[in-house]
Amino acid sequence: MGQAGPVERRDIAIIGAGPAGCAAAIRAARGGARVVVFEKGPYGRDKVCGDGLTPRAVGALRELKVEPEEAHRIDGLRMIAGRTTRELAWPTTSRFPDHGAVLPRRRLDAHLADAAQEAGAEILWETAATPVLDDSGRVTGVEAADGRRWDADLVILAAGAPGAAARLLGADRMADEPFGLAIRTYVPSPRHDDRHLEACLTLTDDHGVAVPGYGWMFPAGDGTVNIGVGALSTMKGFTRLNLNRLLDSYSQMVRESWDIGEPLERPRAWRLPMSAQHRHGPGWLAVGDAAGLVNPMNGEGIDYGLESGILAADLHLESPATAPARYDAEIGERFDAFLRTGRRFSFLIGHPWILRNGLRVAVGTQVAADITLAVMGNLVDSETPGAAGRVLRLADRALATADPLLRRTRAAR
Numbered sequence: 034m035g036q037a038g039p040v041e042r043r044d045i046a047i048i049g050a051g052p053a054g055c056a057a058a059i060r061a062a063r064g065g066a067r068v069v070v071f072e073k074g075p076y077g078r079d080k081v082c083g084d085g086l087t088p089r090a091v092g093a094l095r096e097l098k099v100e101p102e103e104a105h106r107i108d109g110l111r112m113i114a115g116r117t118t119r120e121l122a123w124p125t126t127s128r129f130p131d132h133g134a135v136l137p138r139r140r141l142d143a144h145l146a147d148a149a150q151e152a153g154a155e156i157l158w159e160t161a162a163t164p165v166l167d168d169s170g171r172v173t174g175v176e177a178a179d180g181r182r183w184d185a186d187l188v189i190l191a192a193g194a195p196g197a198a199a200r201l202l203g204a205d206r207m208a209d210e211p212f213g214l215a216i217r218t219y220v221p222s223p224r225h226d227d228r229h230l231e232a233c234l235t236l237t238d239d240h241g242v243a244v245p246g247y248g249w250m251f252p253a254g255d256g257t258v259n260i261g262v263g264a265l266s267t268m269k270g271f272t273r274l275n276l277n278r279l280l281d282s283y284s285q286m287v288r289e290s291w292d293i294g295e296p297l298e299r300p301r302a303w304r305l306p307m308s309a310q311h312r313h314g315p316g317w318l319a320v321g322d323a324a325g326l327v328n329p330m331n332g333e334g335i336d337y338g339l340e341s342g343i344l345a346a347d348l349h350l351e352s353p354a355t356a357p358a359r360y361d362a363e364i365g366e367r368f369d370a371f372l373r374t375g376r377r378f379s380f381l382i383g384h385p386w387i388l389r390n391g392l393r394v395a396v397g398t399q400v401a402a403d404i405t406l407a408v409m410g411n412l413v414d415s416e417t418p419g420a421a422g423r424v425l426r427l428a429d430r431a432l433a434t435a436d437p438l439l440r441r442t443r444a445a446r
Contacts, residue, residue, distance in 0.1 A: 043069045045349060046175045046185035048162050048198055051080060052335050053321025054191030055145035056342030059097050062152035064350040069155045069183055071162035071175065076146065080138040080193075081301040083217060084259045085230055085251045086335060087411045088129040093339035095130070099148040101141065104134035105254025108228040110406055114392045115235050121406045129412060133230070135251045135259065141335075164188050164198055164317060172202070172316035186353045189345055190319040191338075194306050203311045204319045209440070211379045213246070213305035213332045216276040217261030219253075220284075221294040227252040232331075232409065233286065234392050236262060239278060242269055243385040247331075248283035250291060257297065260284065263305070263332045267383030269444040276302050305332045307376060312364065313357040320345050326368060329375035331409050337368065367414050370429050377432035383444035 045061050047054045050072035062068045072078075086094075086104065094100040108131075109122040125131040136144075146156055162175040165182065174184040192198055195205040206212060231250040238244055246264035253259060262279045264271065280300055287293065309325035312318060320326075321338030328334065341364060348356040348363070382388040395405045400420060407413050407421035417425070432439070 040174070040182045040184055043067045043183055043185045044353075045069075045187045045189060045346075046162070046183050047071065047189040047191055048164070048175065049191035049193060049323070050146050050149075050156055051142055051191060051193060051321065051338065052145055053323070053338030053342040054189065055142070055149045056093070056097060056339045057189050057191065057320060057346045058149040058154040058156075059099065059145070059152050060343050060346035061349060062149065062154040064346065066346070066350060068149075068153070069157065069185075070149065071157050071160050071177065073159065073161040076158050077139060077143050080142060081217060081303045082138045082335075083215070083249055083251055083261055083332070084135050084137050084141075084253065085249075085333065086134040086136060086141075087333060088123045088131065088133050089411045090336035090339060091132065091134055092129045093336055093343065096343065097148070097339070099145060101136055101144045103140065104136040105226070105252060106228065107133040107135055107230055107252075109230075110409060111229045111231040112396055112402065112405065112409070113231065113233045113235070114396045117396050119396050119402045120229060121402060123410060124403075124407070124412070126412070128416075133410070135230070135253045137253060137259070162198075164190070164201055166201075170315065172314065186316075187349050187356060188317040189342075190317060190323045191321055191342065193322045194304050195309075195323070199309075199319070199323060202314060202317060202319075204309050204323060206306050206325065207308040207310055210308035211266045211329060211376055212307050213263055213265050213327070213329070214274070214276060214302060215261055215263035215305060215332055216280050216300050216302040217259055218280070218296040218298055218300040219257045220260050220296055221256055222252070222258045222291045224291050225252050225256050225258055226254050233283065234395070236264075236279065236283060238270065238274055240270065243388045244268055244274070244279065245379060245382040245388055248286070250287055258291065258293065260287070260293070265329065265379045265383065267379045267443055269383065269385060305334075307372070313361040315357070318345055318357045318360045324364065326364070326372070328408075328411055329372065329379045331411070333411050336411050367416070371414050371425060374425055374429040374432055377436050377439060378428070380439040380443050381432070381435075384442075385444070
């Protein structure tokens with residue numbers, strides 16, 4: 034640590050300048066709060082991601098009034114399971130717009146950071162920060178790597194996948210819960226302006242074992258397509274899974290239909306947290322990936338990150354003293370049942386024969402495909418009406434009963 038200087042004071046200190054952290058900064062700064070954001074990377078840094086924005090994410094960006102005009106519009110999802118292909122439009126609802134988008138994270142994150150600074154938030158780039166705790170365990174601020182300190186009424190952990198700050202606060206992943214791994218790169222394709230995301234739900238590893246996950250083609254509208262694959266940790270042989278070879282195999286599957294060229298950069302992999310031991314405590318709360326807010330059934334979390342950041346800021350502006358506990362309760366009411374169902378479901382589809390037969394059901398009829406679309410589009414939560422909401426609520430109750438058996442018989446073991 035460097036030599037400590039005077040301690041500065043802010044209302045909110047945010048660790049991480051991704052979508053969740055910037056959403057909180059934008060909302061809080063516009064509401065009059067003094068906000069400082071710490072980002073260990075430089076301005077314009079890349080973040081490995083599928084780059085897809087669901088209609089839910091577009092809705093959150095609109096609520097923040099920062100929807101980027103340069104994003105490539107996406108009208109729906111094309112699902113492929115074996116020989117079955119279904120092309121579905123995003124539904125028109127009163128809650129979310131009828132379209133999503135694709136925007137590389139380098140551009141999305143820079144756009145949100147610019148909006149946060151325009152709102153009055155201060156962003157310190159290339160500055161790692163650690164929460165500061167008092168003798169009672171309350172978080173009172175943050176300390177930068179060079180020894181500078183800031184006191185704050187609230188510290189928001191928005192640093193993505195668990196790291197040192199998460200471990201310090203007890204916000205790291207639950208060891209027995211599933212997580213995901215994904216890998217992506219960019220390829221040129223004449224179909225770069227396609228208006229549908231494409232997801233292949235039937236992947237197999239080097240040994241022919243069905244992979245609970247999917248391969249994707251997310252057209253960016255700029256001459257390139259984000260191509261990638263992801264898998265859940267519940268699959269048989271997960272520790273032996275070679276993501277590079279899985280991506281190579283998937284690339285061969287889509288090479289002709291998308292007329293793809295050679296990768297434009299080295300494929301990069303990342304881990305997808307899908308749980309958190311704690312997402313709040315005295316003086317702090319976690320948002321987005323840092324809170325485990327990732328859909329286990331598609332690996333998506335940008336929309337949850339934006340929504341949780343907005344909620345955290347709103348609650349702090351209303352009542353700083355009660356914000357962490359109220360945030361945890363409201364996030365729980367909104368998302369916990371759905372995310373818990375997804376984690377339990379991931380144990381189920383970790384068994385290859387269940388996965389193969391389940392996919393036939395998932396896209397076998399129009400009704401089933403519409404429900405799958407809602408799940409893959411992050412359009413389901415505690416407030417979802419209609420068939421998708423009913424099915425997920427029934428699934429939550431059924432899987433709760435089966436959960437002990439699912440864990441004892443998990444395929445990964």
